[in-house]
Structure formats: structure tokens, C-alpha cells
Amino acid sequence: NAGVTQTPKFQVLKTGQSMTLQCAQDMNHNSMYWYRQDPGMGLRLIYYSASEGTTDKGEVPNGYNVSRLNKREFSLRLESAAPSQTSVYFCASSEGLGTGELFFGEGSRLTVL
């Protein structure tokens, strides 16, 4: 079972470039999430989608946009990358909001020079 799949796994960008992180889940989950993980700061929620067609801001949404393309896919876009966005990004999914039981992808390591 694939679970939650993220692409790309590694990416290097220059300041000002744009890119999209892709995420897909095959568990028929309703809710999806994007987190970033930084040393000493744990995981912080960027955006989430309670269900297909809805998206909401998390704790650190500035500089990001998301699209819930369909029930399976939830993408994260950096329109103009900044060095502060250097991080490891995790996509996750759950059956619904409020379960707390998230299934994570393997992460995408992004470096912005």
C-alpha cells in the first residue's frame, strides 16, 4: 500500500523561484494537511483541507498556497520562494478532522538559496 506519496523528495530553489509540492493519498481519507518541520520547532501546520473543496490556514500559511485538486490530491505551492522556507515538508491525511490520527508521507526536503 502506497499510503501518502509526496513528490519531489528533494528540491533546491533560488530565491524568487516558484514550485509546487504534490501529495496524493490512496486511503480514501477526507482530510489532508501540509506541515513543515524545522529543527527545534517541531511540526507546524501550514494549511489543511477538511474535505474535498475546502482549505483553511494553519499556523504558518504566509508565503504558501494550496489546492485540493480532488479527494486524493492536495498540493502546496510556493509562489516566490524565500530562504526562510528552507525546510522539510510533510503531507498527511486522516479520515476526518478531529481524529488526530494522521498518516504521513515521507517528506520533501526543500532548500532555498
Next chain:
Amino acid sequence: AQSVSQHNHHVILSEAASLELGCNYSYGGTVNLFWYVQYPGQHLQLLLKYFSGDPLVKGIKGFEAEFIKSKFSFNLRKPSVQWSDTAEYFCAVLTGGGNKLTFGTGTQLKVEL
């Protein structure tokens, strides 16, 4: 806003030693509590969870955690660690009616042979 504190950032133990990782949260209402683990090179996965009932919950691989409401704590324990327990451990809290899981900053555990 709720917060989660993990005071031990790095822990080094010898095999067979006992483990206790601290987790405290700041929220006065109903909470659901979780421990997630990230083994080297792998994605985060759920270790155990507390929703209600017996405050001592057991998870996978011999881990357990105790919810002490009066202390706002949910410490993770294991009587005898193994080398394979080397990983990063994250405490997380979902507040009553909340839609978002808030993570602590994580504890890096290294178990030496």
C-alpha cells in the same frame, strides 16, 4: 492557543535502560493526546493515543503513556529500550472541538549498544 512542551530535546540511553520522555500541554479543556515516532529515514507514524478512559495507554513496541490531568502531562515510557528505538518522538495534542493537531518540538532518542 494550545501549546505542547517537550523539555528533553536529546536523550541518550544504553540498551535495556528505562525511558521516560516528558510532555506537557497548555489547555484547560478536553484534550486528546498522541505520541508519534519518526525512525531514521522513515515517515512519522502513530505510537499511541489517548482519548478517554484509562489514563494509562499502551501503544506499539512496548511503549506506554500516562495522562495526568492535574499535571497537564502525557509522558511516554518504556521499561527497557532497544537500539531499534532510536528515533525522534513527538507529543501532540488535539483540543476539544479542535481541527488541528499541535505538535511539540520533538525529542531525539539515541539508544547505544
